[in-house]
Amino acid sequence: MxxxxxxxxxxxxxxxxxxxxxxxxxxxxxxxxxxxxxGRSLTFDGDNLTLENYRKILSKFSMSVPFSEPTLEEIFNKNMLKGYTLDLGFHSIEGGTMSDVGRAIIETGNKVEMMGTKLGLICNRGFEFPLVKIKDKLRFLPLITRLYLSGEKTMKRLDKQSIAETIKIYAKGKMITILELLPRVATTVNDLDKISTGESFRATQSNLRRGSTPVGYPKGGLxxxxxxxxxxxxxxxxxxxxxxxxxxxxxxxxxxxxxxxxxxxxxxxxxxxxxxxxxxxxxxxxxxxxxxxxxxxxxLKGTGSLCAYYSLNNIDSNLMGKSFLFIERDAGVEGKDAVGMIEFVTAIPEAGIAPSSKYLVQSYIICTPDEAKSKKTLEKLKETLDRNLEILIPNFYSQLNWAIYPAIWHLDGVAKTIxxxxxxxxxxxxxxxxxxxxxxxxxxxxxxxxxxxxxxxxxxx
Ligand SMILES: Cc1cc2nc3c(=O)[nH]c(=O)nc-3n(C[C@H](O)[C@H](O)[C@H](O)COP(=O)(O)OP(=O)(O)OC[C@H]3O[C@@H](n4cnc5c(N)ncnc54)[C@H](O)[C@@H]3O)c2cc1C
CATH class of the missing domain: 3.50.50.60 (FAD/NAD(P)-binding domain)
Incomplete structure (x- = not known):
């Protein structure tokens, strides 16, 4: 039966x-x-969204909008979201074009076009893209090979070892930067003492095996x-x-x-x-x-973050379709430093989520669920997001149509921490x-x- x-x-x-x-x-x-x-991967149609509904849905998913430019009332009264498609907050899917979700859709007989990208890094002078260059790959080759060939037994042993310990024992040079960045982005946790090396390496290993882009986003929104x-x-x-x-x-x-x-x-x-x-x-x-x-x-504890959506009138073609990480030292958050990401994948016109001649940029910075409820911490994180965008697009305010900063205190249902x-x-x-x-x-x-x-x-x- x-x-x-x-x-x-x-x-x-x-x-x-x-x-x-x-x-x-x-x-x-x-x-x-x-x-x-x-659920948490839902998408709003800006043409039919009211301020009341927006606020109601956000609160149901443990979110609020502490800042916006101009006020949310003005954004909605002036119909400024017309033609936009917005998710609840920043989303970028690990594994990009070959992500687990993308493959599951193909296996079930359907298709969603994913736009994939490598990751760059914002630094004081501008940015480097990609973060991991061919010469770095050659230098890391012995480690990459070992990682690629590691069995589940090794990964299980590394499950209990924090990334902070792994950095202390094995990392030097650029590998330190990479280990400070990627495990934080993968887990949405800033505190390296809480991130499991096994979990982080497992994710990297499956990316290596698939040969896929590190991150991606589906055309048309989540x-x-x-x-x-x-x-x-x-x-x-x-x-x-x-x-x-x-x-x-x-x-x-x-x-x-x-x-x-x-x-x-x-x-x-x-x-x-x-x-x-x-x-x-x-x-x-x-x-x-x-x-x-x-x-x-x-x-069980979840994860949090402050996101930002910026609608801009112009974007340098050199940034288009790329994704950039940044690290804010002594950010006043658990784990001391905070990592975030600014993404121009959603800005490509083929993404189909902004009206013509407007460009939607999504970004986020990691914090704990409690920090995502603290106005003082959020103000500092907002300033960090804006400052990093300013490095990529000097005087971005002159190109800004609107900006919305959703804060979330239940991003991942359960944080993948030790x-x-x-x-x-x-x-x-x-x-x-x-x-x-x-x-x-x-x-x-x-x-x-x-x-x-x-x-x-x-x-x-
Ligand atoms: C702002 C934000 C940014 C994120 N960024 C990323 C990212 O960049 N990359 C990434 O991979 N993930 C990201 N995530 C996490 C990702 O969205 C979630 O991991 C994923 O959507 C969780 O899916 P789920 O099926 O586990 O649960 P959910 O999406 O929470 O689904 C649970 C569903 O159950 C429904 N429900 C609850 N109670 C009942 C009931 N009693 N009866 C009927 N229905 C009920 C809820 O309404 C909901 O629709 C982000 C999440 C948020 C909120």
């Missing part, structure tokens, strides 16, 4: 799960509490990813209900029975939760779970599973959410 699967949440993790399981012949139903697909998975689900007779909140997961004798949606009861053979794991016990009774499991899930132990896809309850970026799976953010879905699809073979 065909098994009925309920997926709670239409984030990238829930949608990938839906696509993979519906292809396998499962009868898939997704309930999503918002009226839009994508919504293209969600739509691609949703199309596969619908083609395979799955159903996605938007604006439907799962109020309770029903469990009997240690086994899942179904869910209650807005007071209506539905029976399912399998229930998959895509919601933030810290909130799981808002919809399922704790009495069914071991105490340690509950305590761990509730105390002290956070992510839960497995499998839970202590029979036929109840977890997917998304809160779950133990390779990669960070969107890729982690996609890979958790793959793990589940393999488990349910």
């Amino acid at each position: 065909v098994k009925k699967v309920c997926i709670i949440g239409a984030g990238i993790g829930g949608l990938t799960t839906g696509a993979l399981l519906s292809i396998k012949g499962y009868n898939v139903t997704i309930f999503e509490k918002e009226k839009m697909l994508g 919504v293209s990813l969600s739509n691609a998975f949703a199309d596969v689900i619908k083609e395979n007779n799955g159903i996605i209900h938007l604006g439907k909140t799962v109020k309770q997961i029903n469990i009997e004798n240690g086994k899942v029975k179904g869910v209650n949606v807005d007071d209506e009861e539905f029976k399912f053979d399998i229930v998959v939760s895509n919601i933030l794991v810290q909130r799981l016990f808002n919809i399922v009774s704790e009495k069914h779970f071991p105490k340690d499991y509950i305590k761990n899930l509730k105390t 002290d956070n132990i992510k839960p497995d896809v499998k839970t202590p309850i029979k036929n109840l599973y977890l997917v998304g970026d809160c779950v133990k799976a390779p990669g960070i953010g969107i890729n982690c959410a996609v890979n958790s879905a793959r793990i589940l699809a393999d488990l349910l073979e």
